[in-house]
Amino acid sequence: MQNKGKHMYKQNKYIILSNEALTDDVYKMILGGDTQYITAPGQFINIQLDGKFLRRPISVCDYDDESITIIYKVVGEGTQQMKNLVAGEFLDLLTGLGNGYDISKSTKPLLIGGGVGVPPMYNLAKKLIKAGQEVSVVLGFNTKQEVFYEAEFKDLGCTTYITTVDGSYGTKGFVTDAIKNIDYDYFYTCGPLPMFKAVYNATETSGQFSFEERMGCGFGACMGCSCKTKYGNKRICKDGPVLVKEEIIW
Incomplete structure (x- = not known):
């Protein structure tokens, strides 16, 4: 477990319970494992895939005490790899990332x-x-x-x-x-x-x-996803991904 100020996240292994197509290129995956560090809607997870240096950030669609549901679109090599995963395989996740909606x-x-x-x-x-x-x-x-x-x-x-x-x-x-x-x-x-x-x-x-936003670490250390706001620079992965309308600069 890592402590990152007011947010907490955890790295752990999760078992794939199902991975099925919703449309031609959109898939729904349900993962079994520890969900205690997901505390607000709008938070995300960061998925480690074999052979990939950077993790893939995916929003949490839903969760309960024992499972996480994600929905992802196949747009590149990483999500193409995810599409081919089957029930019973394991994924290494960081969970409880981001601030979520208030x-x-x-x-x-x-x-x-x-x-x-x-x-x-x-x-x-x-x-x-x-x-x-x-x-x-x-x-x-x-x-x-x-x-x-x-x-x-x-x-x-x-x-x-x-x-x-x-x-x-x-x-x-x-x-x-x-x-x-x-x-x-x-x-x-x-x-x-x-x-x-x-x-x-x-x-x-x-x-x-x-x-x-494209991310490196996913928890605020690398500064790769920083953006300007009316209240200074913020990291989308840690200070976001949720920003309020009044602070956004286009």
């Missing part, structure tokens, strides 16, 4: 996820609903074939909207096209940078953004 800021939150930014919205929605909040969710994709986890959010009790860029499912356009008529008092979002900029400009309330 769920105390809202009563009627709007959750906005784009593509592989959708997964961390799921456990966040669970926590918000458990806290008695009225949750709306907008999930953005390019096409109908890429849509995943719509039913899972609806099963939680979220009012759920889907957007597709090509109009093949849900609202045609981007996530900002769906949020215009939604009543909310705060927002949480995760997704690609162009979506973040659009959400930043389209929202009138405060909110929290979970940034995706």
Whole structure:
């Protein structure tokens, strides 16, 4: 176990319980092991893969006392390697990384996820609903074939909207096209940078953004993921990945 100020993380071996496709290039993996150092929605894990020097940071989609669920998109050699892993194999993980979302800021939150930014919205929605909040969710994709986890959010009790860029499912356009008529008092979002900029400009309330960034160590030692904010430089892996709207500099 390592102590890194207010955050704590742990390196350990986790067994793969399942690894299955949700779409053509998006996969869901469930890992069994110690989850006690995951303390907030929006935190991430760092996965060691055979033959790779750097670990792969992946957001936590969901977790319970004995397992972690992640959803990842196959985009390079590392995730291609993950795709081929099977139940019963073991992975070396760092868990409990990052600050996660603060769920105390809202009563009627709007959750906005784009593509592989959708997964961390799921456990966040669970926590918000458990806290008695009225949750709306907008999930953005390019096409109908890429849509995943719509039913899972609806099963939680979220009012759920889907957007597709090509109009093949849900609202045609981007996530900002769906949020215009939604009543909310705060927002949480995760997704690609162009979506973040659009959400930043389209929202009138405060909110929290979970940034995706290339990382070296994953726990704040190498400074490889530093970014400028209105309150000084911050490390996305340790001071983030969640930043509040008011501190972001585009």
